[in-house]
Amino acid sequence: MSRSHHADKATGIGDPQCFKGEAGPAKFKLGDKVRVKDLPDIFYTRTQVYTRGAIATVVELVYESPAAEDEAWDNVDNPQWFYSVVFRQKDLWPEYPDVYANDTVETELPEFWLESA
Amino acid sequence: MAKKHKPAPMVEEVSDFEILEVAVRELAIEKGLFSAEDHQRWTEYMHTLSPLPAARLVAKAWLDPEYKKLAVTDGVKASLEVGIDWVNSMPTKFGTPSDYCNLRVLEDTPKLKHVVVCTLCSCYPRPILGQSPEWYRTPNYRRRLVRWPRQVLSEFGLQLPEDVEIRVADSNQKTRFIVLPVRPEGTEGWSEDQLAEIVTRDCLIGVAVPKPSKTQNDKRPVHPAVRPVEHH
Numbered sequence: 001m002s003r004s005h006h007a008d009k010a011t012g013i014g015d016p017q018c019f020k021g022e023a024g025p026a027k028f029k030l031g032d033k034v035r036v037k038d039l040p041d042i043f044y045t046r047t048q049v050y051t052r053g054a055i056a057t058v059v060e061l062v063y064e065s066p067a068a069e070d071e072a073w074d075n076v077d078n079p080q081w082f083y084s085v086v087f088r089q090k091d092l093w094p095e096y097p098d099v100y101a102n103d104t105v106e107t108e109l110p111e112f113w114l115e116s117a
Numbered sequence: 118m119a120k121k122h123k124p125a126p127m128v129e130e131v132s133d134f135e136i137l138e139v140a141v142r143e144l145a146i147e148k149g150l151f152s153a154e155d156h157q158r159w160t161e162y163m164h165t166l167s168p169l170p171a172a173r174l175v176a177k178a179w180l181d182p183e184y185k186k187l188a189v190t191d192g193v194k195a196s197l198e199v200g201i202d203w204v205n206s207m208p209t210k211f212g213t214p215s216d217y218c219n220l221r222v223l224e225d226t227p228k229l230k231h232v233v234v235c236t237l238c239s240c241y242p243r244p245i246l247g248q249s250p251e252w253y254r255t256p257n258y259r260r261r262l263v264r265w266p267r268q269v270l271s272e273f274g275l276q277l278p279e280d281v282e283i284r285v286a287d288s289n290q291k292t293r294f295i296v297l298p299v300r301p302e303g304t305e306g307w308s309e310d311q312l313a314e315i316v317t318r319d320c321l322i323g324v325a326v327p328k329p330s331k332t333q334n335d336k337r338p339v340h341p342a343v344r345p346v347e348h349h
Binding site: 092104 | 193203204205209210211212217218219221236237263264266267279280282283284285286287288289290291292
C-alpha cells in the first residue's frame, strides 16, 4: 500500500467524509444506553481511561471511520460507526457533588469500544 | 589589564521540541513525504487563521434561525458561508491528523452550557478558530476541566447557577467543536458586525459568555501553586 493512500482517498472529500458508507449498519441508535468496554490499549487508543466501564447515552451517530487504534498503524480496512455519547459526571467521578447532578461529559467513541447496557 | 567581562547570558532561543520538529521536518522532506514548498504553503496558511469566521458564524446564527439550524446540524456546510471550506481551504485538500474535516456547533440554551477541551492532547478547530491559546494546551486545563468544570470555569470568572447543566465536550476523535452561546440581553437590534465583535475566542471555546460591552478575552488567571515544585 502506498504511503499516499490516505491523501488519494480523502483529497477533495475530507476525512472522515471519505469513509462514508463503508461501515455497514450501525449497531446503536440515538438514545441507546451503552457501556464503554475495558479493552487493553498497550499501543494506541483515543478512548479515555476515565470512560472505561461507565454507562453513557448515544446522542449522535457522527461519522464512519477506521478506529484510531487501527488507523495509527495504517490500517483503514475496517471503518466503523462513531457515536457521540453523553456521560453523567456523577457516573464518572463518584465524588462529583450531588447538587450538580445534571452536569455531563460528551465525547466520541468507535463502535468496537461499546456494548449495550 | 583589560577589565574582565562576564560572559553574555545565553538565550535559549530554540526549545528541544522545536529542534525535534526541525529534525522530523527535514527527514520528511528528504524522504519525499512532502516538499519544502508544501511546508511553506502550510505554514503560511496556518498564519491566516483566526477566530473571526467562527464569531461570524455565531452572529449569523443569532440573526437567522434557518442558518442556526444548518449550523447545529452541519457545521462544515455552515462554515462555507463564513468563508471556511474545511476540505478545500487547507493546502492538503483533505485535512490532517490534527485538522479533520468534521465540525460540530454546540448550541447553548439558558439551561445548558457547553465547554470544550481535549483531554488527550489539544485538538482544536483551527480552520475556523485559529491557533489555540497556550492555556488550552496545558495539562492543568485538560486534566481539570473534565473533572472539576465548575471550579475551572469560576477561575475564568464564569460562575453558573446549579440548575444550569454544564456539558464538557471532550474532543477526542475526528470531530472539532465550537460553542454557539446564548445571545446576551442588551443586544436587541444589533447588526451582524456588532454581534460578531462580542463573540470572543473564549466564548467560542465556552470558558466565557458573550456580554454586550466585552470584545476582548480576559487574561488567563494565574494562581500560585498550592504545593509548588521545588527546583534544585
